[in-house]
Amino acid sequence: MTINTMAKGGWHRDQMSCFRKMEKVIVAMQDPDMGMKMRNQRLLITIIPHAMTGRDIIDWLMKKSNICEEESLHISGLLVRYGYIYPLKEPRSLVLRPDESPYRFQTPYFWTSTRWPASELDYAIYLAKKNIRKQGELMEYEKERYSVLHKRINHTWDFVVMQAREQLRASKQRRKADRIVLECQEQAYWLINRPPPGARNVLDMGLERPNNTARVTLNSEHYKNEIDTCKRALGRNRVKSSICLEGFMKYSEQYQNHDPIMQGCLPSNPWISDDSAHWTMNLETVPTPTRLRVERWSFSFMELLNDEMGRREFMTYLEKEFSGENLAFWQACEDIKHGESSKIVEKVEEIYRNFLAPGAPRWVNIDSKTMDKTLSGIRHPHRFVMEDAQMHIYFLIKKDSYPRYLKSDLYKNMLAKGIVPQETKKSVFPFMRRQRHSSPSPAQVATQATEEGGNAKGAGQAGTNSAAGSNV
Amino acid sequence: MAAEKAEMDVLKKECDGLRTQIEAARKAVNDGNMTSAAGSATEVGRVQLKLRKSLKGHLAKIYSMHWSSDSRSMISASQDGKLLVWDTHTGNKLVAVPLKSAWVMSVAFAPSGNLVASGGLDNMCTVSNIKAASPKTLRELDAHTGYLSCCRFLSDTEILTASGDTTCCLWDLETGKQKIIFTNHIGDCMSLALSMDENTFVSGACDSLAKLWDLREGTCKQTFSGHTSDINAIQFFPNGNAFVTGSDDCSCKMYDLRSDQEVITYQDGSLNAGVTSVSLSNSGRLVFAGYDDFNCHIWDSLKGEKVGVLSGHDNRVSCTGVPADGMGVCTGSWDSFLKLWN
Numbered sequence: 001m002t003i004n005t006m007a008k009g010g011w012h013r014d015q016m017s018c019f020r021k022m023e024k025v026i027v028a029m030q031d032p033d034m035g036m037k038m039r040n041q042r043l044l045i046t047i048i049p050h051a052m053t054g055r056d057i058i059d060w061l062m063k064k065s066n067i068c069e070e071e072s073l074h075i076s077g078l079l080v081r082y083g084y085i086y087p088l089k090e091p092r093s094l095v096l097r098p099d100e101s102p103y104r105f106q107t108p109y110f111w112t113s114t115r116w117p118a119s120e121l122d123y124a125i126y127l128a129k130k131n132i133r134k135q136g137e138l139m140e141y142e143k144e145r146y147s148v149l150h151k152r153i154n155h156t157w158d159f160v161v162m163q164a165r166e167q168l169r170a171s172k173q174r175r176k177a178d179r180i181v182l183e184c185q186e187q188a189y190w191l192i193n194r195p196p197p198g199a200r201n202v203l204d205m206g207l208e209r210p211n212n213t214a215r216v217t218l219n220s221e222h223y224k225n226e227i228d229t230c231k232r233a234l235g236r237n238r239v240k241s242s243i244c245l246e247g248f249m250k251y252s253e254q255y256q257n258h259d260p261i262m263q264g265c266l267p268s269n270p271w272i273s274d275d276s277a278h279w280t281m282n283l284e285t286v287p288t289p290t291r292l293r294v295e296r297w298s299f300s301f302m303e304l305l306n307d308e309m310g311r312r313e314f315m316t317y318l319e320k321e322f323s324g325e326n327l328a329f330w331q332a333c334e335d336i337k338h339g340e341s342s343k344i345v346e347k348v349e350e351i352y353r354n355f356l357a358p359g360a361p362r363w364v365n366i367d368s369k370t371m372d373k374t375l376s377g378i379r380h381p382h383r384f385v386m387e388d389a390q391m392h393i394y395f396l397i398k399k400d401s402y403p404r405y406l407k408s409d410l411y412k413n414m415l416a417k418g419i420v421p422q423e424t425k426k427s428v429f430p431f432m433r434r435q436r437h438s439s440p441s442p443a444q445v446a447t448q449a450t451e452e453g454g455n456a457k458g459a460g461q462a463g464t465n466s467a468a469g470s471n472v
Numbered sequence: 473m474a475a476e477k478a479e480m481d482v483l484k485k486e487c488d489g490l491r492t493q494i495e496a497a498r499k500a501v502n503d504g505n506m507t508s509a510a511g512s513a514t515e516v517g518r519v520q521l522k523l524r525k526s527l528k529g530h531l532a533k534i535y536s537m538h539w540s541s542d543s544r545s546m547i548s549a550s551q552d553g554k555l556l557v558w559d560t561h562t563g564n565k566l567v568a569v570p571l572k573s574a575w576v577m578s579v580a581f582a583p584s585g586n587l588v589a590s591g592g593l594d595n596m597c598t599v600s601n602i603k604a605a606s607p608k609t610l611r612e613l614d615a616h617t618g619y620l621s622c623c624r625f626l627s628d629t630e631i632l633t634a635s636g637d638t639t640c641c642l643w644d645l646e647t648g649k650q651k652i653i654f655t656n657h658i659g660d661c662m663s664l665a666l667s668m669d670e671n672t673f674v675s676g677a678c679d680s681l682a683k684l685w686d687l688r689e690g691t692c693k694q695t696f697s698g699h700t701s702d703i704n705a706i707q708f709f710p711n712g713n714a715f716v717t718g719s720d721d722c723s724c725k726m727y728d729l730r731s732d733q734e735v736i737t738y739q740d741g742s743l744n745a746g747v748t749s750v751s752l753s754n755s756g757r758l759v760f761a762g763y764d765d766f767n768c769h770i771w772d773s774l775k776g777e778k779v780g781v782l783s784g785h786d787n788r789v790s791c792t793g794v795p796a797d798g799m800g801v802c803t804g805s806w807d808s809f810l811k812l813w814n
Contacts, residue, residue: 017745017765078786202787204533204806214659216638216658220476223483229656230490231693238497239730244713247730249513251711252774259755260798261521261814270561271524271800271814272771282797302668338627341646384688385600 018115019082025075026084028061030105036060041088041102048088048181054097057085073098081202083112094191094199110189112203118193121156124149126190128164129383254299258292261469267421275424284308290446291418298406301398313414315447317405318397325362326401329355333390337383348381356389366392401467498733506726510774516757519770519780521813524800525563526784529556530576533806535592536791539580546802548810549579557588557602560802560812569600569607575619575749582625587645589631591620597633600646611648615804616641622663626670632687634661638653640675642687652690656683665707665715674715674805676703682717682727696727698734704771705750705761709773716773718747724761726773738771740778749791762789768803782813 029036039050054076061072065407076096079085080103087093088102110113116124127146130137138146150157172177195201216222259262270276281290289309297304297313304310311327318324329351336347355364356374366374370388375386405411479663532552539546545566547557553574575593582588587610591597596622597613607690618637625631626642631649634640640654640661659679666673672693676682683692705718714728723739724747738759745765752759752773759771760782767795768789770780787806794801800814 017743021765037640053586074784074786081786174665218482219656221478223480223487225656226487227490229481229692229695230487230494232498232691234494236694236732238501238732240504241502241731241733241735242509242727242730243584244731245504245506245509245675245709245735247713248506248709248728248756248774249509255710255755256757259753261519261753261794261800262516262755262757265799269799269814271812272522274561276561279797338629340629341644458478 022079022082022084023111023410025061025115026079026105028064029057034064041104047337048102048104048177051088051102052422054099054101054103057096057103058098069098081192081200083110083188083192088184091184091187092191092196104184106188107185110185112189112192118190120149121160123190123194124153124160125163126186127168128160129168130159132164133168139196145194240455258296268424273424277421277424281419281421288417288419289414291415291420294411294415294418297411301402304402313410314402314405317408317410318401320410321401321404323397323401325355325364326397328362329364329391330390330397331388336386341383344383345381348378348385351386352378359455364389364393365396492805498731501731502733506774507776510776513774516775517770519667519758521770521780521782521801523782523784523811523813525812527558527560527563527810527812529558530554530563530808530810532808533787534790534808534810535577536579536590537793537802537810538579538581539793539795539802541583541796542585543797543799545581545585546793546795546810547579547581547588548791548804549576550808551575552739552808555579555588555590555600558810565723567602569602569608569683572598577629578620578622580623580625580631582628584628587625587628589623589625591623591633593619595619595635595637597623597631599631611645613643613648613650615650618660621661624664624673626666626668626687631664632664632673634664634675636660638677639686640664640673642690652687654685654690654692656692656695657681659702662702662704665706665708667708668712674706674708676706676717676719677703680719680721682706682715683809694729694732696734698725698727698737699723701746703745704748707750707752709752710756711757712752716750716752718750718761720746722746722763723760724726724750724771736773736776738773738776738778740769743769743778748789749793751792751801753801754793759804760792760794760801762792762803762805764788766805768792768801782811784811785809 008273021426028034033374036056037051038050038052041048057076058069058072061067062069073096076085080087080094080096083200086106088104127138127142130142131146147286153160174182193203260269265278267277268275268366278437282293285308293307297307297310304314315327318327332347332351334357336344341346354360354362356371366389370392374386374389473722474773482603513515530548531548532550534548534550537546537548543643544561545557547555548558549555551574553571555569555571556565558564559566569588573589573592573594576590577592579588579590586601586603587599588602589597589599595614595616595618598609599611599613601610611632612632616633616637616639618635618636620635622634623631629645631643631645632640633643637655638655638659641650642652643649644651648766657675657679659661659677661675661677664673664675671687672684674682674684680697680703682696682699682703684694685691686693699717699719699721701719702722703717706715708715709726713730714726716724716726718724721745723737725737726735727733728735738761743763743765745763747761747763749762750759757773759773760768761771762768766785766787766789768782769778770782771777772779782803785803785805785807789803789805791804792801800812802810802812804810
């Protein structure tokens with residue numbers, strides 16, 4: 001793994017928000033009154049003060065934030081992985097063990113956020129110290145990095161060695177316990193900021209976005225294009241905001257019952273109950289569609305057309321009115337638009353024969369202007385040659401046949417017959433399904449407890465299946 | 473030299489003039505504001521979605537995911553060099569597609585479910601058939617001069633791609649050639665979304681602009697500004713008249729296509745992490761935005777309030793998606809897990 005030189009300063013912000021959250025927890029943990037109780041831990045023959053066990057950490061988090069053990073394990077795991085707490089035994093394994101394993105808080109001096117970004121110079125000094133202190137103490141990957149650094153910052157190497165020696169001398173003057181603590185802290189810091197190859201790099205910022213300001217040359221050509229684009233944009237039709245906003249409100253309201261995340265779904269949400277009955281009932285072709293589905297056909301013409309069953313029902317209605325050829329024509333045009341290029345010519349010919357030619361068996365009524373345009377276009381068939389004619393017929397059906405269909409007995413019966421599934425009864429042993437509860441921040445836990453008690457209040461409450469209630 | 477500069481200045485001035493006129497035209501129709509219009513809408517209350525499944529299988533950061541149109545299978549792409557197709561109901565892996573290049577940034581499912589596309593730092597979009605006995609590469613679309621940031625199928629015969637070379641491109645899968653190249657952005661294109669009628673699409677780029685394009689003509693119909701940093705994610709509102717963007721400036725915005733302007737911004741002082749991904753619930757009421765702070769926050773799209781959070785990932789949330797049947801939301805993260813919530 002090569003040593004990262006700092007990427008653009010923007011990344012600084014992203015990680016900071018997470019670090020700040022973790023730091024809040026860490027500070028609370030070290031509060032003299034409400035924080036963790038720490039004790040001395042024995043490490044070989046030395047006694048390390050102010051340490052705690054993994055179990056202590058988990059219990060404290062569970063109690064303080066009112067969360068379950070699993071979540072506590074998860075959070076404390078994060079704290080270790082980001083270097084706020086480090087293990088005393090097996091320092092290279094940045095894992096939180098929920099047992100008697102000893103851990104210690106990292107000193108703020110060595111918080112990743114404090115000394116961001118970790119500098120090459122500091123790393124070089126650290127490796128130099130290790131090297132000097134005990135020849136051969138450097139691990140294989142550290143030796144490699146050491147030599148790479150030696151090449152890269154060779155000009156300051158004297159300074160590096162001098163600093164290393166100074167720091168070693170100063171540390172010799174300290175008490176053994178303090179010295180060990182400092183060494184542990186420093187080691188923990190570098191395990192996070194310069195992880196060994198193969199270890200997860202929690203500070204990885206991902207693929208760097210190349211500096212792109214030089215990609216497009218802002219020359220006259222560019223501005224001429226911009227002007228054309230702007231002129232086109234200026235000429236756009238604009239609708240009053242109030243009308244548009246009203247449209248969003250109406251849409252959300254209309255579809256609220258059809259939005260499983262907002263209102264739950266019947267018979268049950270397969271993700272929750274593991275029962276795929278809902279999907280079976282809503283397959284493309286079923287003997288009887290659900291009522292919600294048939295209701296959606298009345299929301300917009302596209303909803304009807306996009307549903308295979310809806311389209312078939314509509315076709316049945318149109319055949320009764322002897323205007324089925326319109327829908328058939330529309331479908332044939334769609335087929336050309338989205339189908340294989342090689343079949344375009346033959347499909348266009350077929351459409352002409354069936355729908356457009358004088359005396360055609362399923363002749364469609366298109367205005368003469370569009371008809372002329374289409375007929376001349378057919379001489380050089382391409383994917384969108386039928387577009388104008390298709391649009392014409394589309395609007396014809398939408399304005400005329402569609403509204404009448406919705407008022408027809410055929411549709412009304414469909415709607416009445418539509419299935420409204422029974423809500424699946426809760427299984428006899430609800431606790432066999434282990435619901436993983438993802439609670440929001442601890443601060444809101446208090447309110448959560450009261451909210452879960454008071455169940456779904458009509459349309460207002462989202463996220464809970466109406467009868468399933470609060471099963472934590 | 474001086475003459476050239478003078479010409480450029482004149483052109484620049486004309487551009488600016490036109491842009492001012494566009495702003496004026498937008499202001500002229502702006503007779504309402506979203507939060508007041510939403511005053512009558514019912515409160516959503518606190519949205520608490522539970523974690524239903526955690527899909528484990530990838531060995532490295534997940535960069536992208538996409539639902540199949542059957543709302544049950546889903547494909548995810550990770551920098552461990554694999555695409556995994558999951559049956560989200562059982563949690564089983566259905567297909568594993570090994571990639572030639574591990575640096576994948578985007579993945580897409582064709583509406584038919586037969587094809588998948590992926591691409592990334594290799595500048596190519598690779599289309600594979602996953603219905604064959606073992607995944608077969610159908611096409612390698614190689615013409616972009618920058619990384620592939622996003623791809624979306626129109627059908628089994630056409631695909632749209634967005635690239636770091638600032639262009640978007642419509643490809644003909646039968647010939648493997650580019651049909652139309654959409655140029656106008658001056659920054660890396662990061663994301664695109666196709667309209668329901670497949671006549672237009674919107675794209676978001678590092679120049680902090682979102683653009684609306686005519687798929688047929690190949691022209692840019694409109695430019696939407698407002699963000700102050702790279703736009704990473706873009707999705708249409710389900711009625712097709714608006715779209716939502718997510719940006720590195722830590723906010724999301726909704727832009728309305730008919731009134732031609734921004735209608736609302738979703739931002740919160742306490743959120744100072746960039747937005748990586750957005751998706752909407754079926755009614756459009758809820759916006760799920762994945763952030764760099766390891767969470768996915770939920771916004772009430774109409775009232776503009778934060779109404780919930782999905783916490784549980786150990787690293788940045790890189791992708792979110794709501795299936796067509798709207799059953800829930802899936803989040804994918806750099807921690808290599810995909811989580812399903814509802």
